Amino acid sequence: MFDVILKNAALSYNNRVVFKDLNLTLEGGQWTCLLGGSGVGKTSLLRFIAGLSTAKGLKTSGTVFCEDHKVLEDRFAWMSQQDSLLPWFNVLENVTLGSRLRNSIFKRNKLSPEDRSRAENIISKVGLANKANELPQNLSGGQRQRVALARTLMEDKPLVLMDEPFGALDAITRLNLQDLACELLQNRTVMLITHDPLEALRLGHHIYHLQGNPATLTEAIIPPGNTPRSLEDRELMTLQGELLERLRQEEVCA
Numbered sequence: 001m002f003d004v005i006l007k008n009a010a011l012s013y014n015n016r017v018v019f020k021d022l023n024l025t026l027e028g029g030q031w032t033c034l035l036g037g038s039g040v041g042k043t044s045l046l047r048f049i050a051g052l053s054t055a056k057g058l059k060t061s062g063t064v065f066c067e068d069h070k071v072l073e074d075r076f077a078w079m080s081q082q083d084s085l086l087p088w089f090n091v092l093e094n095v096t097l098g099s100r101l102r103n104s105i106f107k108r109n110k111l112s113p114e115d116r117s118r119a120e121n122i123i124s125k126v127g128l129a130n131k132a133n134e135l136p137q138n139l140s141g142g143q144r145q146r147v148a149l150a151r152t153l154m155e156d157k158p159l160v161l162m163d164e165p166f167g168a169l170d171a172i173t174r175l176n177l178q179d180l181a182c183e184l185l186q187n188r189t190v191m192l193i194t195h196d197p198l199e200a201l202r203l204g205h206h207i208y209h210l211q212g213n214p215a216t217l218t219e220a221i222i223p224p225g226n227t228p229r230s231l232e233d234r235e236l237m238t239l240q241g242e243l244l245e246r247l248r249q250e251e252v253c254a
């Protein structure tokens, strides 16, 4: 698994600098978590890494490259807070959307037997085997986010960029989905943006805090132990307290 390296990244919208001189390495096969107040620049940074910085008035400089010097372009999957499921497609059709879109225009609705069986396998791994033919409107928020996770897994990319993927869920569903994502995305390189210090501490190998204006990254926190870390881990709770305090301080200063 390759590292993804960000060097001297800078980004501004209409001359308002969001961040500059940012350096970050996403270590191959590990989870990097990013915390930070609203509007500090987390999504902008993630989009920058993905090469999706296209908004009007936006200027960027700096480089993103892979340690193996191959292009990143077709080697990442994206998962966001909004599940972005297409309402007229059922679960299986949503999960296989990427592969169907890559088919020629005449075969868009045809799924190869291999893709179908892989999709069914993934849908069953996320616990939705009995919902494969349901439309998104008939699913709960947690189930919809499971479909989004299945779609991300179906893409089978080495790098997964996640922008607050569990943000809209209740606490228990969220913990369960964290565990599931941790299990199913093991050995992938993951960058996870979250507002929840506990989520970062349970899942992250490296945790960064983006703060300030222009924003800078703090030194990485590297929690001990294997992921997903237990809620009963005392050190985790202490770190959570420290991080919450730090984030609260940032709100006061903003």
Ligand SMILES: Nc1ncnc2c1ncn2[C@@H]1O[C@H](COP(=O)(O)OP(=O)(O)OP(=O)(O)O)[C@@H](O)[C@H]1O
Binding pocket: 013, 014, 018, 036, 037, 038, 039, 040, 041, 042, 043, 044, 045, 055, 056, 057
């Ligand atoms: N297309 C745009 N045009 C102009 N300014 C933008 C645009 N997108 C974002 N911004 C500004 O850039 C800053 C960073 O936005 P960004 O979405 O990266 O923040 P964020 O940390 O992801 O926030 P949140 O936690 O609320 O999702 C904000 O001040 C925002 O208003």
Ligand SMILES: [Mg+2]
Binding pocket: 042, 043, 044, 163
């Ligand atoms: Mg954001």
